[in-house]
Amino acid sequence: MKLKISHIVIASALAWASGAQAADADVVKIGFAAPLTGQQSNYGTDMQKGAQLAIDDFNAMHPVIGGKPVTFALTSEDDQADPRTGTTVAQRLIDDGVRGIIGHFNSGTSIPASDLYNRAGLPQVSMATSPVYTARGYKTTYRLLTSDSQAGSIMGxxxxxxxxxxxxxxxxxxxxxxxxxxxxxxxxxxxxxxxxxxxxxxxxxxxxxxxxxxxxxxxxxxxxxxxxxxxxxxxxxxxxxxxxxxxxxxxxxxxxxxxxxxxxxxxxxxxxxxxxGLPKEKMPGFAGFEARYKARFHEDPVTYSPYSYDGTIALLTAMKDANSTDPKVYTSWLDKVNLKGVTSNGIAYDTKGDLKDAPVxxxxxxxxxxxxxxxxxxxx
Structure with a gap:
């Protein structure tokens, strides 16, 4: 499926469906983890807002999955950019019954947390750039950004x-x-x-x-x-x-x-x-994203929110395409996602979970x- 983000309803205020449909909708939790306090909180909150906007926009389309209306909700945890805290909040999200993970931000938190998510069978779409993150053969790891092996070799x-x-x-x-x-x-x-x-x-x-x-x-x-x-x-x-x-x-x-x-x-x-990634001037969906972001958060997007937005849309699209929010059913559909998103005309993953389209x-x-x-x- 090729989903054009510009076709998503722009008004984020419509994200939370009202009336009878909302009353009958299943609430599906999406886990989020990143540093939300401390020196790196600027990264985590930027990333969090992109994920929240994606959920708002997707809810605005009144998705029906498995024959029933669903409403997605973001459940956020602060990992403090600390590996030990990262595994603690990862287990908390698993115990809370989330159906997928956006995060973590750092490679140092994403890698140990990915062990837990993999054992739980939960897809994880992370900002981690370390090659190790997707190199261990897990079928649950997906990346939001160009990997260090790609970027480092280009820059050197x-x-x-x-x-x-x-x-x-x-x-x-x-x-x-x-x-x-x-x-x-x-x-x-x-x-x-x-x-x-x-x-x-x-x-x-x-x-x-x-x-x-x-x-x-x-x-x-x-x-x-x-x-x-x-x-x-x-x-x-x-x-x-x-x-x-x-x-x-x-x-x-x-x-x-x-x-x-x-x-x-x-x-x-x-x-x-x-x-x-591309500069924002060349991102195919940035203008619309920026307008929706400003309307929702009353500030300009920074660096990471466009990527977390696209990663969240990819996760939700896989659920919609698979007609299931069960990770055992929809995870394989992430491999088939091909989106025209904010950051790229071709958001798709290779067999390891790295982005196929990875400019620097x-x-x-x-x-x-x-x-x-x-x-x-x-x-x-």
């Missing part, structure tokens, strides 16, 4: 061959995401003929990078790559410029955020940030904004 080759940066220093935060993307990037740099002259690491709670950067300053790298989130990348770029380090700064999608621009300030100018866009910070430089791969 790009900075060496297209940007002519040959001597690269790398820092990561030792999380499953940060270390994973740094490993992929480093391998691609070497394969493209560049040299990784230094690797160092910090953690996802650190704020002082003086020692690491002072050491790297003496090496005078062409570029410094950071694998991790904006809570670290924004003070890192400030410290780089304060120390007089003129190396290019390159980092991933967790820094494509208002926080990086605000905290990084003028020091962030010229930074290179990549993100899986490279942005440069110019005048306090992320300006697209290049997009590699993908359908527009």
């Amino acid at each position: 080759a790009y900075v060496v061959k297209r940007m002519n940066y040959k001597r690269i220093a790398i820092i990561d935060d030792r999380t499953a995401y940060g270390q994973g993307i740094a490993d992929e990037f480093a391998a691609a740099v070497t394969a493209a003929g560049g040299t990784v002259i230094k690797r160092d690491f910090t953690n996802d709670k650190a704020l002082d990078f003086s020692a690491i950067l002072t050491n790297m300053k003496g090496l005078n790298p062409d570029a410094i790559f950071y694998g991790g989130g904006d809570a670290q990348s924004s003070p890192m770029i400030r410290k780089m410029r304060q120390l007089g380090i003129k190396s290019a700064f390159i980092t991933g999608e967790m820094s494509k955020s208002p926080t990086f621009l605000k905290v990084g300030g003028s020091a962030a100018e010229g930074s290179i940030v990549y993100m899986g 866009t490279i942005y440069k910070v110019e005048k306090g904004a992320f300006v697209p430089m290049d997009t590699i791969g993908g359908k527009s």
Whole structure:
């Protein structure tokens, strides 16, 4: 089935069906997990709003599954970006009887939680980018974004061959995401003929990078790559410029955020940030999504909500196509989903649960904004 998102009823206020149909409808819970408090809450709440809007829009079509009206409801849990908390909330969602999972956000929480969801037979559509997430043969893991193996290999080759940066220093935060993307990037740099002259690491709670950067300053790298989130990348770029380090700064999608621009300030100018997916200007359904998002939440969408929206629509579409909300019945239908969504004209999964359409866009910070430089791969 090829579902065109623009045909979904725009008014989210109609999402909760009224009258006799609503009274008779089965309520089907969809689980959601992400960091909703702490340093990474900006990512989780953005992702949560995209999932909620998708549920609102799908409910507005008054879906009938198994011969009976259904109303979908989002059940949210805060995993605090912590692996141990992630497994705790995963079990809580399973015990609560949810029929599918949107989340988690981090690779470090998504991977251990996926063990539980797989044993419970629950499909999980995650923002995790680590290749490990979909590499273990589970039939329940699906991905919302380009994987690190795809993005890292593209970026490593790009900075060496297209940007002519040959001597690269790398820092990561030792999380499953940060270390994973740094490993992929480093391998691609070497394969493209560049040299990784230094690797160092910090953690996802650190704020002082003086020692690491002072050491790297003496090496005078062409570029410094950071694998991790904006809570670290924004003070890192400030410290780089304060120390007089003129190396290019390159980092991933967790820094494509208002926080990086605000905290990084003028020091962030010229930074290179990549993100899986098309720029919003080229996303086929972004204009309509943006209008519905603003009407529903009275703010602009940020980075991850378009992807969680599409992933949620894919999950609900699989239920509709299978004519069942039973995970044992509808999971295999996720493999057949082919959507014209917000982020892509072809949202579909391969046999591992990775996106078949997986472009990467490279942005440069110019005048306090992320300006697209290049997009590699993908359908527009």
